[in-house]
Amino acid sequence: MNDPLLRLDDLHKSFGGLKVSAGVNLAVRAGETHALIGPNGAGKTTLIAQIAGELRPDAGKIFLCGRDITRLAAHKRARLGLGRAFQVTSPMAGMTVLDNALLAVMAQMGSPLRMWRPVRGEAAMVEEARAALARVGLAEVEEEKARDLSHGQRRQLELAMALAGRPRLLLLDEPMAGLGPRESRDMVDLLCGLKDHYAILLVEHDMDAVFALADRISVLVAGAIIATGTPRQIRADAAVRRAYLGEEDTPC
Numbered sequence: 001m002n003d004p005l006l007r008l009d010d011l012h013k014s015f016g017g018l019k020v021s022a023g024v025n026l027a028v029r030a031g032e033t034h035a036l037i038g039p040n041g042a043g044k045t046t047l048i049a050q051i052a053g054e055l056r057p058d059a060g061k062i063f064l065c066g067r068d069i070t071r072l073a074a075h076k077r078a079r080l081g082l083g084r085a086f087q088v089t090s091p092m093a094g095m096t097v098l099d100n101a102l103l104a105v106m107a108q109m110g111s112p113l114r115m116w117r118p119v120r121g122e123a124a125m126v127e128e129a130r131a132a133l134a135r136v137g138l139a140e141v142e143e144e145k146a147r148d149l150s151h152g153q154r155r156q157l158e159l160a161m162a163l164a165g166r167p168r169l170l171l172l173d174e175p176m177a178g179l180g181p182r183e184s185r186d187m188v189d190l191l192c193g194l195k196d197h198y199a200i201l202l203v204e205h206d207m208d209a210v211f212a213l214a215d216r217i218s219v220l221v222a223g224a225i226i227a228t229g230t231p232r233q234i235r236a237d238a239a240v241r242r243a244y245l246g247e248e249d250t251p252c
Contacts, residue, residue, distance in 0.1 A: 038220035083167025152183035
């Protein structure tokens with residue numbers, strides 16, 4: 001079997017006396033959508049920050065495409081193929097949708113920041129930015145300001161910015177956060193369309209979305225992975241039901 005696209009080996013992280021990553025081992029395979037779930041306070045945000053390069057683990061290693069990236073800066077991880085979308089949307093509100101996507105293309109290419117209008121004269125960069133917007137359904141609003149988009153559209157724009165970085169692995173932190181029922185269904189449909197093209201590590205509280213999207217699921221409780229398996233295996237795991245899904249075992 002090929003090496004996983006992302007591998008976490010025995011990650012540990014503490015803040016004072018509070019251990020938030022307690023020997024985490026996790027692997028995301030090429031082409032799979034792997035969901036990371038767990039109760040509030042389980043350590044998901046801290047784990048994602050370590051993968052993204054915003055926090056350095058106290059011990060353990062992180063590998064991306066077989067390369068040790070444990071001490072690599074966040075922007076260098078992005079250029080190796082790690083695309084990140086945040087729980088709180090982060091596009092530049094006063095810029096157009098297209099210019100936000102262009103910003104992501106420039107960052108991936110390592111281009112120096114320049115005035116937007118001259119950059120629009122570079123056909124290859126504009127084409128790549130527009131392709132990312134088209135993938136998420138925003139081609140028709142490319143000249144609108146990001147601040148004028150609906151919340152759901154802003155989440156789509158953030159996803160387009162992650163795609164514009166040419167990722168091999170998408171790190172999605174609660175893409176359903178703040179979405180209404182219809183917007184959530186649209187986001188699930190959008191992510192389903194991306195599954196065949198990108199590996200995805202999905203952190204999400206919406207269990208309907210998780211079970212609709214995930215090929216495998218890992219459950220994080222108190223900083224440790226207590227189970228990894230297919231959605232069916234996770235649903236059937238008694239320890240997961242007790243620790244997270246809120247179900248008690250009942251006698252047959």
